[in-house]
Amino acid sequence: MIINGVEIRDSFAEAFPMVGTRLIITADTPEWAMIAARTTTGFATSVIGCGCEAGVEREIPAGQTPDGRPGVSILIFAMDFGSLKKVVPLRLGQCILTCPTTACYAGMEEGKRVPLARTIRYFADGHQISKKIGSKRFWRLPVMEGEFVCDDDTGSVEGVGGGNFLILARTREAALRAAEVAVKAMGTVEGNILPFPGGVVRSGSKVGSKYKGLFASTNHAYCPTLYGTVESALTPEVGSVMEIVIDGVSFDSVAESTRVGIKAVCELGAESGIVAIDAGNYGGNLGPFHFKLREIMAEDAKLAEVRP
C-alpha cells in the first residue's frame, strides 16, 4: 500500500490492556491549568520505568469545566487497577494540590472508583470540609493560597496501551517534522494520549536485552547507524526513525488516532522525505490488541487513489 508516495508496510502495532482514568484540572488561567497538567503527567512516558503512562488529552475552554474556569483533561494509565489507585493520588498530591489556583475533578463517571481527595484530604489535618450533594462528594482543603477543591474520586476504564506507528524518513529533520505534524493532528482525537516527550519517541525499544535483568533495549532493527551490521528493518535511504506511542480509552479511539496520525504524515508525502510507515510488535503473541496498518488506512488509501 502506498499513499502519496509513502509506503504503508504490511505490519501491525501490538498493544496491551491498561486501566486508565481521566482527571480534569482547572485553574485561574489556562497557563496554570496546563502547568499542573504537564507536571502531573511528567515522568510518565512508559510503565516500564515510571509506573504509569500519562499525558494531556485536551484543553477545555472556560465554561465547559465543572467550576467554569479554564481546564485541561489528562489521562493516566497503569497496568492494573491496584497500580492506578496508587499512582493517581500520589501525582494529585504532589503536582495538582501544590500548583497555584488549581482544582481537580473526576473526568469519568463509569467504572471502578479511583480515589482522589479521599486519599489526600488528610493533608488538611482535620480542617478538610466534605460536601456531598446528590451522589457526588467533593472536598475543600484549606491551603496557604486559599482552598483546594477536589472530587472525592473518579471513574476508570479498561483501555489500550502501546498503540504505535513508526515514521521512517530520509533525514532526522524530515522524521521529526512528520512526527510533529502527526502529533498535532492526533491531538484532535479525544480519548487518547501520546505519553512520550512531545508525543514522540526517538528510542523505540524491543523486549529483552543481551544484558541480564534489562527488560527492554534499543530496537536495533530500526537503528539507521546499525544498518548492514544487524538484521535491519530499514532500507538504505532511511536515515532516521521516529515512533509515536498511543494510549487510549478504547481500541477504536487508538485506531482512530493511529489513522489520523498516519494520514497527516502521508499528506506531507514522499517529497518531504518520508519513506514508509511501520509499526512495533512482538510477533503478535504478547498483546491481545493488533492495529493492522493497512486495514486502518484502507479507506484513506482508496481516497488517495481517486484524488487527482
Added chain:
Amino acid sequence: MTITLKPVAPFTARVDLSGITPALLSALSRRDAEYVQVPHGGRRVGLGDLFFIENAGGDGPLVIEIGDDRLDGVGAGLGAGEIIVDGPVGAFAGMGMSGGVIRIAGNAGDYLGAEMSGGRIELARDAGARAGAAGSGSRRGMSGGVIRIHGSAGPRLAERQRGGLVVVAGDAGEGLATDMIAGTAAVEGSVGPLAGRGMKRGTLLVRNAPELPAGFVDTGRHDLIALRLMARRVKDLAHLLKDATAARRIVGDTLMGGQGEVLVLG
C-alpha cells in the same frame, strides 16, 4: 397510570398517611387498597372510608387531589416513585424518606422531610417548624436528599441536619441549623435570630450576615472555588450562587468545638 386519592369529605380528625406510597398502592387492587388501615384521630379506618381511590394497581405517581393540613405523614417512608399533593399537607410529610419525589402545591406542617436520607421534596409554599430536622427525641436530622422550599421555613429549620441539602427561597425562622452536624442549608431571604448555635460542621449559605451566637468567628471574605463548582453542579443552588465567586466565611460554633461555617454571599 396515575393513582388518585380524592377525599370523600373534609377530614374530621388528623389522618396519618405514613407508608401510603405509590409502591404500596400499585401492588393492591382497589378493593384491597380501600381496606388499608390508616390512623384517623384516635382510631384506625380503611383508606376507602376517607378517599375515593382511582387506578389502584397503576404504576404512575400517587396524586392526592385535595390537600389538607390535617393530612400528616404524606410520603413518610417513601423509597421510590412520586407523590403529588394538590394543596397543603400536615406534619411529618416525607419524614424518613429514602428516595423518590414529593411535590406539594401548598404549605406543609412541622417536620417536613425530618430524618430523610434520600429523595427530593418540592414544597411550593411555606414549611412549618423543624423541616429537615431530627424527629422528636432523635439525635440526627436529615442525612441526604434535597428539600426545596419555595416559600419560607419556620423555626429550627435543619436542626441537627447531618447531610443533604435544604434550599429556602424565602425566609427562615429562629434557630436555623441549631446543632447542625453536617450538610448544607441555603436561605435566600432573611434568617431569624439564634442561627447556628451548636453547629458542629456543615454549611449555611445566606445572602446577608445573620445574627449569630458568640461562638462564631469571622475569618473574612475569601474567593472560594467551591461556590463556582456548586453553582454549576447543584441546580438547586444555581439561583442563589449565580456568579458568586467570594463569600465571608464565619466559622462556628467554636464555643462548642464546632467547625461549621456560615458563608455570607452578599
